[in-house]
Amino acid sequence: MPAIELFEVTRRYDGGGETVVALDSVSIAVERGSFVAVMGPSGSGKSTLLNVVGLLDSPDEGRVHVDGEDVTDVAVDERTRLRKGTIGFVFQDFHLIPTLSALENVVVPTIFDPKPRRDRAADLLERVGLGDRLDHLPDELSGGQKQRVAIARSLINDPSIVLADEPTGNLDRDTGERILSELTAVTDAGVSVVAVTHDPAVAEYADRTIELRDGVVAE
């Protein structure tokens, strides 16, 4: 069973009096443990696809399945709970919380739980090579280190899928490759990775590349 499946998903936006079709009947399936790169020019619908897959946005038409379950119409709070349990996010701008240490940033998704997962957070930071940076604030870390913290954060709840939005966009080539190999390592544990990118280097690491053009899959 695929980790995530989109069936004929269409998403439209009303912008400036005309309707923009960001996704036009897109159907994709992401298998467990696979690394999928989604490529395409700006405005091709990459970000919208990631938002729909990440349960941040709902399609106007079509269905979305997570772990075989139809989650197209679930309510806001249930959607939040599903995101927390099954999806990890890695953003282009890292989006770490500047007042929290590296360790606390990794704990963040569970910080309001009865038992925040501090031990697992420390393990994950160790795994991405930041075992000696637990108490550093984001300002004290390099771009690559911040992105590794973000990867550790995306894994805190054992997700079935990690969504990465331009994960190498703000990094130099060497650092970017380090990040990509971290993401590849993630797939070895059975977690699917979907990365949206302009960067051809990402495609080299991916098991499969999906080309989006004007909201249509051109694989």
Next chain:
Amino acid sequence: MSRLPALFVARRNLSRNRLQSALAALGILVGVVAIASLGIFGNVLAVGADDALGDIGTQVIVTPNADAGVQSIDDRTVAEIQRVTTGGDAVPLKTDGGLVTRGGESAAATIYGIREPGSLYTAAEGELPRPHRQGAILGADLADALDAQAGDNVDVTGDTYRVIAVLEPVESFTPISPNDAVMLPESAVGGDGYQQVVIRTDTGAAATASADAVEATVNAREDVVEVFELSSILDEINEFFSLLSVFLLGLGGISLFVAGVSILNVMLMSTVERRQEIGVLRAVGVSRWAVLRTILFEATLLGVVGAAGGVLVTVALVAGLYLATPVELWIVLDPTNGLYLLGAFAFGVLISVLGGLYPAWTAANERPVDALRG
């Protein structure tokens, strides 16, 4: 990380922009000081006035009605007044004025001819005789001016009397202040009848009832006496002070309201600044309720810090009031003042929570997709 993650995150967020947080808390502080100190000052005035005026509410002064040609109150009328007085004593007084001397000292004094001084006054030294047959009783200020004590001899308008007692100073307002007076036996003060009858009761209600009874009996056919009853004045004074209190609290309330608006402003600015961050929290699975709670915690924290500071400043102000003015300690320590402090604190925190509610609500309910876009 503490057991209260919302509190932990809230504190971290507030420390991010210390000046802004401090100014918002300062607003609450000023508001709480305004409401608590104005409330307490008003209360101190009211309690102090109540203390000073307390006696007059239980007094009724009966005087001859000069308009009807009555110059004095005769024994029969006095007996009638005493008969209808309830819950207290009616004491007839003869009044005169003159010079009191002792050795080289002399002072002008009111001279009262009184049979039962013990019903109206208490002695600081010596004893008040019942009835008063001989000797002079000096008011506190008069005794001071003459440097006289019980046992001394004083000269009152030419006759010499032995001082048998000195009265305690009377601080509260009364139409028959004894402080500058000398009290002689009735027989020593000339003239027929009495110039006034003082009714002293235990309660304001008894005073009113006695006054009404005198009007109904003594003045039944014609107005022989004028009845001056003060408890109704006291009611009006009390009404004035409660109005003053409401007015002062209103002023304090306005400043606290302004402080609430500044909390609202600060929290709005801070949630707008942190829009993306809140978007990330929501995206990675933090619930709307947790976001709402955190921002409310921030507002509450500002409110608690500001309100606690306000309480401390108010306590200092009230201590200053006590040191700088002749207000008595027990009035300052009156439990109702504590209620004002507590109330102002609670109100300050409540205003802060209300100020945080709207920003918290909007931040928690924004779609993470929109928030992340920045």
